[in-house]
Amino acid sequence: MALRHAVLAALLDAELSGYQLAKVFDLGVANFWHAQPQQVYAELTRLEHDGLVAGREVAQEGRPNKRLFRVTDAGQAELERFTATAAKPTAMRDDLLVQVQAADHVDDETLIARLTERAAFAQSKIDLFSGLLRTMRGDRAEEEFLRYGERVGPYLTCLAGLAFEQLNRDWCERAAAVLKERRKAHVRD
Amino acid sequence: MALRHAVLAALLDAELSGYQLAKVFDLGVANFWHAQPQQVYAELTRLEHDGLVAGREVAQEGRPNKRLFRVTDAGQAELERFTATAAKPTAMRDDLLVQVQAADHVDDETLIARLTERAAFAQSKIDLFSGLLRTMRGDRAEEEFLRYGERVGPYLTCLAGLAFEQLNRDWCERAAAVLKERRKAHVRD
């Protein structure tokens, strides 16, 4: 039961439709949680059933009608309760790490390719997050925004996402460099 | 089908029993993948059935017998195939991030407590990983080990784990500091 709270947290800032929420939790954008659209729709149904969010139908012209959801008082209370419980640390689970663990026993050419791909992906997320942060803080300096800004939650999670992707990129580049160096050393043998 | 490859990768270095593997993938030690013991045993059964690992019974005195597993040629080939396929980037999924996303809408006292807890946990993993790295490289300098060491896969994944936990710790401390500062600012209003 974790997606529930992620959805509630996402709805704190604005009324959103299932479709918009699905995009928030999509791979490209997700800075604090990730989920498939199907999961989001299913969760919204459950949340509404449990009275933690309330939806209202909005008629649109030229495109399908949509339902906008907002957090109810019960939903707010549930978030409060959730925050009070300890969050168990995320377990490391990344295919790329498994592949690197197997280095020296698999083809390093392909492994270097995987690392290079991932570094590029991380870079694109870095660009995305940097832009989001700039938008959030507007013309204020970061320190000032963090002290006096009206809402820092999303900013802090975005900072985490940025740092994480920078780490990803740097580590991938380092690992790729190491494997390349070793190939040269090996050839010399 | 990801745990399979993690198990295969773990068995590259040594013949291990299910029990030993379970510890490798346990929360405390896992530097490249995490899984419950039950999952490990189940996966081993499947891997053996598929001929990717081979187990041999080892009789012991004073304690239960155990089965040691090693990677077969087919298992090696499977790992090779796996490495050739692109690994999809890990999706961010951390309860703590959700809690921080909701900051400004929930009690910051408890949130700061959560962040402090996590920072301490991260620190303990930093210590653990630092020790593992020292053990792996022995008396060699890191650069030298990475260039000429016989096996760098585990070292690289451990480096990733270390960097990740350092990031965790730093971010948690930063976020907690920001929330504390804001409480002061708020009181002054």
Added chain:
DNA sequence: CCGCTCATGTAACAGGTTACATGATTTA
């Protein structure tokens, strides 16, 4: 004698992924 480590599992459940389905409108 209590709890820990070694050693291996089964069963039920919760959570997440993939595939499939529909249908209108806007953009290239």
Added chain:
DNA sequence: TAAATCATGTAACCTGTTACATGAGCGG
């Protein structure tokens, strides 16, 4: 005219978590 976007779901499946079960030896 093909593809992308808006908008919402169902169903089957795979993966991971939690609870439970067993049994011997070892250390405090």
